Amino acid sequence: MTSDNELRRRFVNALDEVIPPAPALEARVLESLRREERQGRALRPGPRSNSATPGAGMHRHLRALDSDSIRAPRFMALVAALLAFAIVVSMAFAARALHLRSSVPAHSGHQFVRLWSRSIDNGLDKSTAFTSDGFVLIVDQESGRIIKLNASDGRERMRWGSLGDGPGQFNLLIGIAVDAENNVYATDYYGGKVVKFDENGKFLRQWSTELPTIGPFGIGVDAADRIYVAVRRDHDHHMEVFTPDGVLLAEYGRTGTGDGEFAPNGANYDQTGPNQIVVEPDGKVWVSDDGSGRLYHFASDGRLLLQAGAGTQLSTGHRFGNVLPGFDGHVYAAAAELHEFDASGHDLGIFDAKDVGLPDHPGYYPQPIADPSGKYLYVWDRVDSTLTKFLRQ
Amino acid sequence: LTWGIGGKKILATGPSGGRVSRMTVASTVSIGQTDLVALAKAGDEGAFSALLQPLIASAYRLASSMLHDPHAAQDVVQESSLKAWRKIAQLKDGWEMRPWFFGIVANECRSARRSRWWSVLKVEDPERNAEPPADSVAAYSDLRRAVRRLKHRRRLLLVLHWYLDLPVAEIASLTRSSEDAVKSELSRAIRQLRSVLGEVEAR
Numbered sequence: 001m002t003s004d005n006e007l008r009r010r011f012v013n014a015l016d017e018v019i020p021p022a023p024a025l026e027a028r029v030l031e032s033l034r035r036e037e038r039q040g041r042a043l044r045p046g047p048r049s050n051s052a053t054p055g056a057g058m059h060r061h062l063r064a065l066d067s068d069s070i071r072a073p074r075f076m077a078l079v080a081a082l083l084a085f086a087i088v089v090s091m092a093f094a095a096r097a098l099h100l101r102s103s104v105p106a107h108s109g110h111q112f113v114r115l116w117s118r119s120i121d122n123g124l125d126k127s128t129a130f131t132s133d134g135f136v137l138i139v140d141q142e143s144g145r146i147i148k149l150n151a152s153d154g155r156e157r158m159r160w161g162s163l164g165d166g167p168g169q170f171n172l173l174i175g176i177a178v179d180a181e182n183n184v185y186a187t188d189y190y191g192g193k194v195v196k197f198d199e200n201g202k203f204l205r206q207w208s209t210e211l212p213t214i215g216p217f218g219i220g221v222d223a224a225d226r227i228y229v230a231v232r233r234d235h236d237h238h239m240e241v242f243t244p245d246g247v248l249l250a251e252y253g254r255t256g257t258g259d260g261e262f263a264p265n266g267a268n269y270d271q272t273g274p275n276q277i278v279v280e281p282d283g284k285v286w287v288s289d290d291g292s293g294r295l296y297h298f299a300s301d302g303r304l305l306l307q308a309g310a311g312t313q314l315s316t317g318h319r320f321g322n323v324l325p326g327f328d329g330h331v332y333a334a335a336a337e338l339h340e341f342d343a344s345g346h347d348l349g350i351f352d353a354k355d356v357g358l359p360d361h362p363g364y365y366p367q368p369i370a371d372p373s374g375k376y377l378y379v380w381d382r383v384d385s386t387l388t389k390f391l392r393q
Numbered sequence: 394l395t396w397g398i399g400g401k402k403i404l405a406t407g408p409s410g411g412r413v414s415r416m417t418v419a420s421t422v423s424i425g426q427t428d429l430v431a432l433a434k435a436g437d438e439g440a441f442s443a444l445l446q447p448l449i450a451s452a453y454r455l456a457s458s459m460l461h462d463p464h465a466a467q468d469v470v471q472e473s474s475l476k477a478w479r480k481i482a483q484l485k486d487g488w489e490m491r492p493w494f495f496g497i498v499a500n501e502c503r504s505a506r507r508s509r510w511w512s513v514l515k516v517e518d519p520e521r522n523a524e525p526p527a528d529s530v531a532a533y534s535d536l537r538r539a540v541r542r543l544k545h546r547r548r549l550l551l552v553l554h555w556y557l558d559l560p561v562a563e564i565a566s567l568t569r570s571s572e573d574a575v576k577s578e579l580s581r582a583i584r585q586l587r588s589v590l591g592e593v594e595a596r
Contacts, residue, residue: 015458018457030442373472
C-alpha cells in the first residue's frame, strides 16, 4: 500500500496534469468587478448595502430581494418591496414605450429576465458569440453586419461590416467566433474568406481558406486561440484549423458517405456540407452535416469520437442540420426539433419553445444561446426577431 | 507588495525591504488584511480586489478540481468573486478572507454541477458507446477517475488539504465544522480513495 505522502503526491500530479493555466483569469475577474462597480449593479456593501442602483437590470433587483445580505426590519422590507414593485412597474411602462414585448408567460423552470427586439433579419439561423466582457455578437446576413449587444440589457453597443468584396466586407456572412482577447472572427461563405476584427470592429486581417473559393461556414475558437473553420464545398467538405493570424495548421474530414464524412449532393452543392460548429476549449469539435443529417464529434486531431443521427450507431432517426453551444459542454442539435446532447452523445431530450415559455412556431425551433458564464440563457426567436434572456435556475 | 486601493496605497513589505520569504509575506498580508476587509466592507472595490487577487489562482485550481472543466471553473471563479463582493458585509470580524471565499467557490461548484434547469421531454436513450472517449492524458487517469467517484464533500476536503495545502483549522472554518470532524472525514476520504484504487477495503 502506498504511503499517504506518496498518494498525496500522485493526487497533486493527477490534478496538475489536467488543469491548464488560466493566465487571463485574474484580469477577467478584476475587470468584471470593476464593471460591476462602474455600472452600480452590485449590492454595495457596508453603508450602501441597501442601495440597489436605480436603473439596474430587473434581475439584479430580484436577486437583491432574495439576498440574505439584506437584514432589514419588516417595515424596511415592506418599503423595499414596494420600491422594487414601483421599479418593476416603471420598467414595464418603459418597455412598452420602447415597443418591447412583455407577454412571455411564466414558467417554473426558469426566470424571465428581459426581452428585446432589434432590426435583425429573420429567416436564417443566427450565428452568435459571447465576448468575455459581457457582450453578445449576432450576425446580420442581409446587411453583412455584425451587431454587438450588451448582454445584460440588450442595448446595442455598435454594429459594423457591410456587403461587398473589399477588406472586411462580406458576400454572405455566416459564422462568428471570439478569441480570448475578444478579437472577432467571421466567415464569408461566398467570399471564401475568414475576416478578423478587433473587439471594436476594426478590421485586422483576412485570409482565404485553402482554396479561395466559396466555403468557409461555421467557425469556432478553442482555448489556445486556434481557429476552426468548417469548409462547405461540394466534393471537398472538410475542417480547417488556423492560427489567429491565418496560418493553416491542419485540416481533416472529407466528402463521402462513410463514418465522419460529409455527404455530397451534386446539384444543390451549397445546401450540403458541414454547418455551424461548436468548438470546445480543448479543440474538440461538434459539427453537423447537412447532407447526411448526422452530428459529428471530432477530437482535436480530427479523430471521429462519435456520431449521431440518421444511420449511425447513435441513430435517433433524426437529421441534424445545425449545432449550437449549450451549457456544461452540451450542445443543441437542430432537426425538426432541437435536441440536447451531452458530451458522450446521449440525446437528453428536446428543447422546446414551450419549455422556456416562448411562443411555439411550427416548423421553427427556438435558438438557445448559452451564456459562457452559465448564468443566463438567451433564446433567439427567428420568427418574431426577438431575443429573450432567462436567468438560469 | 504594494496595493493601490481606491487612490490610497497600503504598503506591505517584508522586513528586509527586498525579496521576502513566503512566510514573511503571508504574515504581512495577514496584518494588512484587517484594514483591507474594513475598506472593502465600506464599499472600496480596490480593497476588495487586493484581497481577492492572491486567491484567484487557487480558487481556479479548486474549481477545476471539483468540476473537471477548466472553462466552467473560470466561470465559477468569476461568479464567486462577484458574489463575494456583493456579500462582503457578511464577512464577520476576525474571519479570514481565504476560507470564506473558498467556501463560496465550493458552493458555486456544487451549484454548477446541479444546474440542469429547464424541463425537457426525455426520450428513450439511443444506442450509445458504453465508454466515453479515452482520456488523452493517460498518466494518473486511474487516480482521477477514483477522485471523481468521491462524494462532493470528501473530494472538496481532499482538494483543500492535499492540493491547496490548507490547514485543517482553515478547512473546518470553511466547511463550518469542527477540526475533529474534518480530520475524520479526511481519513474516510483517503480510505475510500484507496478502496477505489483497489488498495484496501472501504469502511
